[in-house]
Amino acid sequence: MTAEQEADDQDARRRFAEELKSARELYSDSALTQTEVGRLTRTSKSTISRVESGTGRIPDELPAALDRLFGTDGQFKRLYEEVVASTFPVLYQRRMAIEQTAIEVREWSQTVVPGLLQTAGYARAILRKGDPRASDTEIAKSVHLRMARQEVLNGAAPPVLRVVLCESVLRRQLAPREVMRAQFAALLAQAARPTTSVRVLPLDAEAHLLLEGSASFLTTPNHVTVVCVEAYRTAGIIDDPEHVRRAEHAYEEITGEALTRRQSMQRIQAQMEKLT
Incomplete structure (x- = not known):
């Protein structure tokens, strides 16, 4: 991966991470913890933590689960597609x-x-x-x-x-x-x-x-x-x-x-x- 591709990849991952953290903290009447998001999306706290830090692989099934949890109408799916696309030449x-x-x-x-x-x-x-x-x-x-x-x-x-x-x-x-x-x-x-x-x-x-x-x-x-x-x-x-x-x-x-x-x-x- 070239330096330009790595930058694009990091930008896409950063956007995904920021939107996840924002949705989690602004959820309904009170913020959700990473543990709660992990449980509600059938993943884990460690997975959510890695994704929010931009260092971990985003599981294939997570974007759709996040859209269901936060009612974001495909937003996380679209962000994930950007992450995938940015890794290609x-x-x-x-x-x-x-x-x-x-x-x-x-x-x-x-x-x-x-x-x-x-x-x-x-x-x-x-x-x-x-x-x-x-x-x-x-x-x-x-x-x-x-x-x-x-x-x-x-x-x-x-x-x-x-x-x-x-x-x-x-x-x-x-x-x-x-x-x-x-x-x-x-x-x-x-x-x-x-x-x-x-x-x-x-x-x-x-x-x-x-x-x-x-x-x-x-x-x-x-x-x-x-x-x-x-x-x-x-x-x-x-x-x-x-x-x-x-x-x-x-x-x-x-x-x-x-x-x-x-x-x-x-x-x-x-x-x-x-x-x-």
Whole structure:
């Protein structure tokens, strides 16, 4: 993390800490102690103390619990999202901000299960292979951040999620068999949600514009779409309308070539059963 990122991270954590302390001290007719907040949010006094001092990790479930306790209408959830976003490299931060408010997310991947749908075990295996010299603590932090991104799918109004996976994603065993089975089970569970579609593009599908890499299409509340592309150590956001239009056309072609939702779920189920 660069010095600039560390400063952003500390600023976001400081805001979260200040709002927590303020809400606790101004609660109803009398202030709540850290012990009482810990009990009411099913954490602990030590956790609340560390968060208020800006030195401890914020548990994933704490922001929502604080919003319920203090009736703050998502304020702590939004502050937590800022904390998460600030830990990503600058080139990813804009993507994270757009993703958190998107009304539709369309994913195309020919290499791995997209981050929004990864299990912790699958993410850990990929991150470890991508950075074999990283410490266990660093890998654990990266996994935590990736899992935190997925909270956008668990809110009251999740975005419409459309995913197309190359069949090679299912066949490529990037993790131990039990981890892959759990990942496929998670895919099937997500695909069963009414706001989600998971499709598989067969290996014999024709060539297309997006053949050289994965892409994410994020549509904002004002119905503007940007395309996020990633490659080795690089990432970018395409917002030129003409380039976005061409990429969307390619995505629709891929979707047209993909198996139906039912066939795709059957293909995922079959691949999972091979790992028993």
